[in-house]
Amino acid sequence: MLTYTPLTLKPGEILEIDPCIFWATECRDDLLDSLQRQGQLQPVLVQRSGTGYTLVAGYSRYQGLKSLGRKIYALQAEDPGPWEKGMIYLSSNLGRTPDTLMLVRALRYFHPLGLHLQQVRLLLGIPRGSRQQHHLQAWITLPPAWDGVLQHTPQLLTCAPDLAKISYPDLDTLLPFFRDLGWSLNNARKFLELLRRAQKPENLPLEEMVSRLGLDGILAGDLSPRDRIRAILDNLGRAAYPNYFRLRDQARQNIKNLVSGTAWNCIHPDNFESPGLEFRVRVHSRDELAEASRQLSSIASSRHLRTWPVYPYE
Amino acid sequence: MNKVFASCLPAHLKPPQHILVDPEVIHSELTIRVLSRLPRTPWSVCRDYQQELKKHGPDARILYLKNYKGRFMRFCPGTSRYHCCGYRIIHIGENCPLHCSYCILQTYFQDRVLKVWANQQDLFRELSMHLADEKKLFRAGTGEFTDSLALEAITGYTGDLVDFLGQYPNVCLELKSKIVDLSWMHRVSDPARVLPSWSVNAPEIITSQEKGSAGLQERMQAARECVRQGFRICLHFDPVIHYPGWQKGYARAVETIFDYVRAKDIAYMSLGSFRFMPELEKILIHNHPGAHYIYNEFITGLDGKKRLLLPLRLKQFRFLVKKLRQAGMGTNMYFCMESGNVWKKALGYTPKDLGDLDNHLLRLSFQAEQPGALNA
Numbered sequence: 001m002l003t004y005t006p007l008t009l010k011p012g013e014i015l016e017i018d019p020c021i022f023w024a025t026e027c028r029d030d031l032l033d034s035l036q037r038q039g040q041l042q043p044v045l046v047q048r049s050g051t052g053y054t055l056v057a058g059y060s061r062y063q064g065l066k067s068l069g070r071k072i073y074a075l076q077a078e079d080p081g082p083w084e085k086g087m088i089y090l091s092s093n094l095g096r097t098p099d100t101l102m103l104v105r106a107l108r109y110f111h112p113l114g115l116h117l118q119q120v121r122l123l124l125g126i127p128r129g130s131r132q133q134h135h136l137q138a139w140i141t142l143p144p145a146w147d148g149v150l151q152h153t154p155q156l157l158t159c160a161p162d163l164a165k166i167s168y169p170d171l172d173t174l175l176p177f178f179r180d181l182g183w184s185l186n187n188a189r190k191f192l193e194l195l196r197r198a199q200k201p202e203n204l205p206l207e208e209m210v211s212r213l214g215l216d217g218i219l220a221g222d223l224s225p226r227d228r229i230r231a232i233l234d235n236l237g238r239a240a241y242p243n244y245f246r247l248r249d250q251a252r253q254n255i256k257n258l259v260s261g262t263a264w265n266c267i268h269p270d271n272f273e274s275p276g277l278e279f280r281v282r283v284h285s286r287d288e289l290a291e292a293s294r295q296l297s298s299i300a301s302s303r304h305l306r307t308w309p310v311y312p313y314e
Numbered sequence: 315m316n317k318v319f320a321s322c323l324p325a326h327l328k329p330p331q332h333i334l335v336d337p338e339v340i341h342s343e344l345t346i347r348v349l350s351r352l353p354r355t356p357w358s359v360c361r362d363y364q365q366e367l368k369k370h371g372p373d374a375r376i377l378y379l380k381n382y383k384g385r386f387m388r389f390c391p392g393t394s395r396y397h398c399c400g401y402r403i404i405h406i407g408e409n410c411p412l413h414c415s416y417c418i419l420q421t422y423f424q425d426r427v428l429k430v431w432a433n434q435q436d437l438f439r440e441l442s443m444h445l446a447d448e449k450k451l452f453r454a455g456t457g458e459f460t461d462s463l464a465l466e467a468i469t470g471y472t473g474d475l476v477d478f479l480g481q482y483p484n485v486c487l488e489l490k491s492k493i494v495d496l497s498w499m500h501r502v503s504d505p506a507r508v509l510p511s512w513s514v515n516a517p518e519i520i521t522s523q524e525k526g527s528a529g530l531q532e533r534m535q536a537a538r539e540c541v542r543q544g545f546r547i548c549l550h551f552d553p554v555i556h557y558p559g560w561q562k563g564y565a566r567a568v569e570t571i572f573d574y575v576r577a578k579d580i581a582y583m584s585l586g587s588f589r590f591m592p593e594l595e596k597i598l599i600h601n602h603p604g605a606h607y608i609y610n611e612f613i614t615g616l617d618g619k620k621r622l623l624l625p626l627r628l629k630q631f632r633f634l635v636k637k638l639r640q641a642g643m644g645t646n647m648y649f650c651m652e653s654g655n656v657w658k659k660a661l662g663y664t665p666k667d668l669g670d671l672d673n674h675l676l677r678l679s680f681q682a683e684q685p686g687a688l689n690a
Contacts, residue, residue, distance in 0.1 A: 200609035241611045244623050271613040272624050274653060312624045313659045 002084060004075040006043070007053075011066040015052035017059065020085035022105040023093060027064035035064045045088060046074045056085050057092045083113050090123050098124060100154040104147055107140050131158075138164040143171060149178045155185040162192050170206035177215070177232070181225050190233060197240035213239055247272050247312060254309035258302055262295040263288075272312035324467050326493050326526045327411055330377035330428070333357035334366055338381035339432035344469060345379050348430070351468055352377075367425060375428075377468070380407075382431035386440045390458065393617035396651040397665045399584070400672025401488070402454040404441070406471055407431055410461045412492060413525040415602035416553055419459065421593045428460075430469055438478050445482045453672075453679045457490025457511075466495040473498040476508055483507060486679040488548055492527035494536040499543060509581050509679065510540045511548030514571060516563025519555050523605060530567060534574035541579045552586035552650055554630050556622055557607050561633060568637040577642030582678045585634055586650035587627040589619045616653075624656070631660040646678055 017024065027035075034041075044058025055062055056077060065072050080088065086109055098106065103124055110120045118128065126133050138160035139146075146163075149156055156163075156178065166174065174195075183191065199209055210216050218231045238245045251268050255277070259266045265280045279296070283289045299305070323329060329352060337359050339345050349357060360366055360378065370376055386405050392398025407430040408423055431437060445452065456462040456472065466472050472489060479485055480503035488509040489498075502508050512533040515523075520530055528536075537547045549571065554564070588607070590598075598608050615621040631649070638647060648671060649657055654664045668674035 197609050200606060240609075241613075241623075243626060244611050244613060247623075247625070270616060273613070273616050273621070274655065313628060313655065314625065 002080055002088075003078050004045075005078075007046070007074045007076050009046070009053060009072045009074050011062070011069070011072060013052045014046060014055050014062060014072070016049060016054040018047065018054050018056050018085055020056060020082065020089045020109060021059045022086075022089070022109045023096070023098070023102050024059045027060045027067065031060055032064045032067070035061065035070070036068060040065060040070070040073050043073045043075045045092070046076050047080065047085070048076060056080070057089050083110075083116075086110055086113065086120075090120070094123070100157050101147060101150040103136055104139055104150060104157075107136055108144065108147075111140055135160045143168060143175075145175060146171070146178075149175070152182055153178065153188070156183065156188055158185060159188055159192060162189075166206075173206040173210055177219060180219060181229055183229065187229055187233065191229075191236070194233065194236035194240050198236050209239075244272070251310045254304065254307075258299060258304040258309055262299060263292055264295060264299060268310045272310065275308050275310045275312065277310060324493065324495065326464060326528070327467060328375055330355055331375045332370055332377075334360035334363070334376060334378045334427075336360050336379065336381035336432070339379055342379075342432045342434065344430070344432045344434050344471065344474070347470055348377070348379060348432075348468055367427070372425065377465075378427050378429045379432035380429050381433045382436070386431070386437045387444050387454070392651060393619070395616035396653055397649065397657070397671050398651060399648065399675055400453075401458075401675075402452055403458040404437075404454050404456050404475070404487070405431070405459060406437070406456045406475070407460045407465070409459075411464050412461060412527050414492070414527070415523045415525075415598060415605040416555070416588055416590065416594075418590060418594060420597045420601065421591050422459070428465065430465060430471065434471075434474060441478070441482075445479075445485055448482075448484050450484060451676055451680055452485040453488065453676050454485055455488035455490055455509075455511075457488070461491050461493065462489040463491040463495040463498075464493050466497055470497070473501045477501040477503075479507070480504065486676075488679075490548075490550065492524060492533070494528045494532050496536060496539060499540070499545075502545075505544035506546075506681065508545060509548050510537065510545055511550060512537060513550045513552060514567055515551065515553075515555070516557075516560065516567050517570070518559075518563050519557070523555070523602070523607075530570050531574075534571055537579075538574040541575055546579055546581040547575065548581050549583045550586070550650070551634060552584055553588035554585060554627070554634065555588050555607050556610050556626055556630060560630065564630070564634055565637060568634070568641060572641045577644075580643070580646065581681075582646040582648060582675055583638065583643060584648055584650045585631060586652075587622050587630065589615065589621045589651065592618075592620055595620070617651075628656060628660060631656070635660050645674075648675065 040061060042058070042061065044062050045056040046053040047056050053074070053076070062072060077088070090106065096102075103126065106120065106124055110117060121128065121133060126136065135157045139157055141164045142160070163171065177191070178188070195206070195209075198213070199206060204212070213235045215232050215235060218228055218235065221228065223231060255266045255268065263281050263283075267278050268276065269278055270276045279299075281292045283292050333348065333352065333355055335345055335357055340359065358366075363378070367376075382405075384405070388403045388405060390398055390401040390403055392400075407428070409419060409426060409428050410417065411428060456475070463472060476487060476498055479487055483504065486507050486509060488511050490511050490513065492513050514530060514533065517530050520527060537549075540547050551564075551567075557563070592614075595608060598605055611623040611626060612620040613623050621627070635647065645663065645668060647661065648665075649660070654666070657664045665671040665674070
């Protein structure tokens with residue numbers, strides 16, 4: 001059990017912020033207001049270091065009091081180690097509900113310290129053996145620069161096991177794509193999958209492949225984020241599935257020609273496993289139905305059907 | 315511990331580290347035989363399979379002699395949108411000691427434990443019921459959920475089975491394998507009713523992706539020996555894999571095959587492109603990181619399985635069919651799980667032209683000229 005000594009410090013006496021403050025947030029307006037009106041109701045925690053003190057807990061209060069130029073009521077802990085400091089910090093923040101990024105930051109702090117991680121996970125509310133635990137475990141093997149991505153795309157955590165298999169140089173190449181664009185989970189997965197496929201045959205370094213396919217240009221371009229994602233996935237798809245895309249482009253053009261000027265929509269749903277086509281139309285009246293029927297007859301006798309629009313046998 | 319006996323086992327078989335035996339089959343003939351062939355392997359009665367698995371760890375080489383309670387005879391789990399050969403499975407066990415990278419069993423079963431149904435009398439009882447009507451012909455095989463012969467050196471299962479089936483002339487048994495074991499042969503009463511068969515592939519695929527299996531030449535030497543003993547054989551180019559230089563590899567495979575056997579020695583031959591349930595992909599990448607063929611253009615087929623994009627596999631099929639025709643093969647070539655369109659484009663005929671695939675293969679199995687002779 002640690003012992004604490006009460007102190008009153010000038011803000012300038014706190015020289016450092018300990019890394020155990022892994023959830024540091026600036027002082028909110030309501031807290032600042034309360035500090036101003038009611039004064040400091042709870043002490044901050046410090047540790048002696050050289051000629052001054054290191055802050056161990058109470059970052060927001062410290063920032064608020066510093067900005068108000070007030071003295072700081074503190075408790076000095078007797079030489080806690082990194083583990084104890086982390087646990088003190090975590091315990092003093094038990095009221096907060098950690099988001100994904102906060103969980104990652106906490107685990108990044110505790111993980112190198114090794115022992116009793118189960119206790120930490122319990123305090124963080126991470127179920128033992130859960131997927132969340134597995135994903136977080138994988139995420140903290142990524143370079144810390146990746147953590148910022150979780151701020152706008154927390155769902156990317158579920159891709160952590162796949163990201164963890166990528167080399168550090170390749171992750172450096174990849175980071176701007178996730179930092180600068182907001183991905184849906186589905187698209188993020190597709191992106192990683194296509195990257196892996198496009199990279200494999202020649203085992204190209206990612207940087208070379210990104211430049212060869214012009215993905216860096218798309219990322220830096222003027223398109224909307226949505227269109228940039230679409231263009232990136234399309235380029236990658238063409239690299240990973242060149243024959244499929246060639247067939248798809250041909251078929252789409254043929255189908256477009258076939259139904260052009262009619263109300264009919266036509267798709268090929270079979271990934272070229274068959275020459276099958278599906279025709280659809282939406283009608284609202286008997287007249288529209290008669291018209292659609294006439295159009296279908298004209299499609300059936302169209303010159304665009306002399307060669308069937310989908311023919312995957314050559 | 316097993317060093318001395320291990321030397322007696324064929325190269326593809328590492329001695330199990332432990333044998334589990336269900337209490338009901340401790341005294342079965344098969345159990346007694348297995349335990350006598352592996353005298354130094356520790357064994358125990360299996361009362362709780364999951365507990366035993368935990369005890370031995372997930373990577374332990376365990377042989378499980380099981381009192382199987384399910385159906386022994388089944389239909390091949392073909393899917394509806396492609397033509398299935400209508401093969402009947404005689405279920406004798408699960409899992410396989412070989413390590414083929416593409417093996418679908420990796421997704422079928424939760425663990426790698428080699429399971430053998432040791433209650434053979436129950437199997438024979440069920441088979442007797444199915445096969446009782448002599449007018450009904452069956453083409454059946456044991457190579458669906460395991461390799462037909464990979465455990466033969468330990469179990470002698472196939473020997474027992476061919477011996478039992480000797481009394482049923484209405485069943486033709488196909489033994490599908492990637493190894494060489496002909497120990498069952500002397501127990502066959504009529505070689506016309508047993509079809510030893512081998513999966514064949516390009517030599518470099520066998521070397522790199524079918525770890526533990528026999529080489530193509532060894533397989534074909536065994537096939538030639540079977541032919542000499544009066545058997546006809548079957549061959550299966552399955553899975554045909556699309557890899558850089560496949561033309562050369564598959565041409566060499568065809569040449570090697572016909573260095574050893576003649577087209578007329580082959581009852582039938584199937585061709586099947588690599589296809590898989592989507593779940594296999596991750597497992598394959600994890601277990602076999604060198605299997606780069608998985609990064610090819612696989613699309614989702616009409617049955618939900620992943621398949622190579624049709625024009626790519628059609629190119630391979632046409633190439634193989636041409637080579638095989640040059641070697642004398644005819645309408646005894648068929649496709650495993652392909653559409654009628656693919657048949658027509660690659661072979662020039664469809665299953666319908668042959669009077670349906672299962673009937674056609676039944677005729678080939680029984681060497682029946684007249685379709686009317688078949689009542690299956």
